[in-house]
Amino acid sequence: MTDNQQTNRITIRQLSKTYPGGVRALNQIDLEINGGMFGLIGPNGAGKTTLMRILAGLMRPSQGEARVMGHDLHDSSGRQAVKASLGYLPQDLGIYPNLTGREFLDYIAILKGITSSLERRRQCDSLLETVRLTEVADRKVKGYSGGMKRRLGIAQAMLDTPQLLIIDEPTSGLDPEERVRLRTVLSEMAKRCTVILSTHIIEDISQSCTDLALMYKGQILFRGSPSTLIGQARGKVWQITTSGESPNNGLSVVSMLQLENGVRYRVVGTPEPHHEAVLVEPSLEDGYIWMLQQARIAVH
């Protein structure tokens, strides 16, 4: 293992988090993350944001061990050290509405300890360009669209070339063109640092991550490469054409297409024989649906 991989390494052992109200958001998680781009996926409430906040040093775990780049997150000195080399985009980033985009970035750059105004200017200009906000940089943030605010949030996370970039749903609210652009930007970043991103847009993971974790109810349901997750659903994904009625229960409908004289469904599961289903190649989304379907069956 190279030095770079060693310092990028994140090690989590038996990590749990119970919120004051009693919600167990993380339940004895074991996870190792090395360099490159790591995807976190899972349904609402699975624990993705909780895990990211702990890794960002913003919240203490209830139990277990978490080390980021050699620093122990149980110690306040460890959390401080992680924060110093971290870029973080929270799921709900509050941006002072009366600042312009450029002023906001400059303010965050000061908080990150970039003391030279010339250097701040250089970085802000370059990042505004990266997220394509140069044209609106001197407009107040309150006049930005949702996607523009999100892109400004991504820019602030990338200030001062972090060693670890944790971004919580970076692509939510971005139009398809900007999403594709951002994927490229993040892939470039991931060549130099560890990027952990959570998303509900499964396609973003399949395009950019080599490694991912699927979370469910505070646990890791799957850990591996996108292609291995796709493989989980092989032989379970079918195309069924009906005259209109939806297929039997026990199947998850992934998509449907209105035809001239019927409806074509793509389903995950085991169809009944009368459906005359045709087996199709699975996608990453099918793998995700299949794993969750099995987990829910196991719970009931």
Ligand SMILES: Nc1ncnc2c1ncn2[C@@H]1O[C@H](COP(=O)(O)OP(=O)(O)OP(=O)(O)O)[C@@H](O)[C@H]1O
């Ligand atoms: N501050 C909090 N106080 C109490 N419970 C919380 C708090 N934050 C999150 N939770 C609970 O912890 C669980 C995990 O929440 P978390 O936000 O980590 O999920 P998530 O995977 O990020 O979901 P989403 O996809 O909706 O963003 C949920 O049951 C949630 O209700």
Ligand SMILES: [Mg+2]
């Ligand atoms: Mg979340």
